[in-house]
Amino acid sequence: MMEINKLFDTMLEHMAEGIIVIDSEGIITHFNEPASGIAGVDGESVIGKHLLKVFGKLKQDQSTLMRVLKYGEPVVDFLQEYENARGEKQAILSSTFPILENGMVIGAFEIYRDLKPYRMMIEKLGTFIVSKKNKDSRTIHTCEAIVGKHPSIIRLKEKIASVALTPSTVLITGETGTGKELVAQALHSHSARSNKPFVAQNCAAIPGTLLESVLFGTVIGSFTGAKNTRGLFELANGGTLFLDEINAMPYDLQSKLLRVLQDGVVRPIGSEVDLVVDVRVVASSNSDLKKAIRVNEFRPDLYYRLNVVGFHLPALRERISDIGLLVDHFSLLLSGSMDKPLKHFDQSAIEILTEKQWEGNIRELKALIERIYNLYETTAVDKMVLLECIEEDQEPAVNAGVSKTYGHLQLKSRVASFEINCIQEALSATGGHISKAADLLGLPKQTLHNKMKKYELTAASQK
CATH class of the missing domain: 3.40.50.300 (P-loop containing nucleotide triphosphate hydrolases)
Known part of the structure; x- marks a missing residue:
């Protein structure tokens, strides 16, 4: 054991990676400076303490060190994320090995690298870019x-x-x-x-x-x-x-x-x-x-x-409070993958989304956001844009006699009522000037013409 301790002492001095060593009881015997920085604790103060006491939020079945100590099998290139003693989120890549003496496990040691430099990118993307991919080259998510x-x-x-x-x-x-x-x-x-x-x-x-x-x-x-x-x-x-x-x-x-x-x-x-x-x-x-x-x-x-x-x-309808987070997440991903400016969904749009039943759950939500990225140039997605996009998707089903409802109103009636009010307000504010009303609504002039024809509205009646 003395020779092993000398080896670890040498490693502690010369390695830039974090190193933690525990004995057969889970007591920390070595804890180098890089490990201290990542864990947010004083390395010298934790020597002689039990691993799970130092990392209070860590459960025994979640600890790679305790797992290796129990089963005697190494855990190599393992991605971990946790909150350190300073309350900072950490992401590390670790390899953990048993310490054997005469065939008996007498301890374990873990070498790990701080992935914090990549953390900002990881959080923006919402996924880890892991090295191991399956044969079709998809990213395996965490x-x-x-x-x-x-x-x-x-x-x-x-x-x-x-x-x-x-x-x-x-x-x-x-x-x-x-x-x-x-x-x-x-x-x-x-x-x-x-x-x-x-x-x-x-x-x-x-x-x-x-x-x-x-x-x-x-x-x-x-x-x-x-x-x-x-x-x-x-x-x-x-x-x-x-x-x-x-x-x-x-x-x-x-x-x-x-x-x-x-x-x-x-x-x-x-x-x-x-x-x-x-x-x-x-x-x-x-x-x-x-x-x-x-x-x-x-x-x-x-x-x-x-x-x-x-x-x-x-189901998504059982976690409605997450819709805003999911919308922001998918909007960011689609902006990158489609090479388009990031779209912001305002609170009025989010409120409409929270009223939907979402039979297709998260997949349906992502498809709706992708449809908006394909069909609309505006970067500000409000209630009107969202309802128009939903109407285009649902109208064939409505024509076929399928009832799709939002609250107490049928979808088509609700969209029509909202659009009529918006168009009337815009025409009134611009004195019946169609081009100015279209600019105010953020619509092409021809689109506004089509909608006015659809709802039998005239510019003169709004002056």
């Missing part, structure tokens, strides 16, 4: 990408942080568009598997007859035209496999998935050899699986195997 301050979202992030470091299977439920894959990605990014593949498959996207070969792979000659192909379980080995819309998986295939979860082996179609795989499975469903069990469409044994830890995501 909890930073889950936008909201509603109590349900705060609890969700806390639960992700707690569950991410475990190997347990997870079942995510919620309506379409609530962000189930985002949660699956966050679980992966905050886990010890974050530097391994994240592979996603929508079970409803391909025919059930092909899903088995996609998941498990095939060997040449197993059926006409079959080739040697690796299944998604093999591609995700060491990482995470996200099975979206698990409720769409054929009943007979569910038993084969259950075997993989129980035994940790897959057998490619046409093969006589099992492949050992280490994959964390995260599944999601947008329908009631318990109801599917009652009508024999989903296996109860698979349900209980998947639902070791359950996450239920709230």
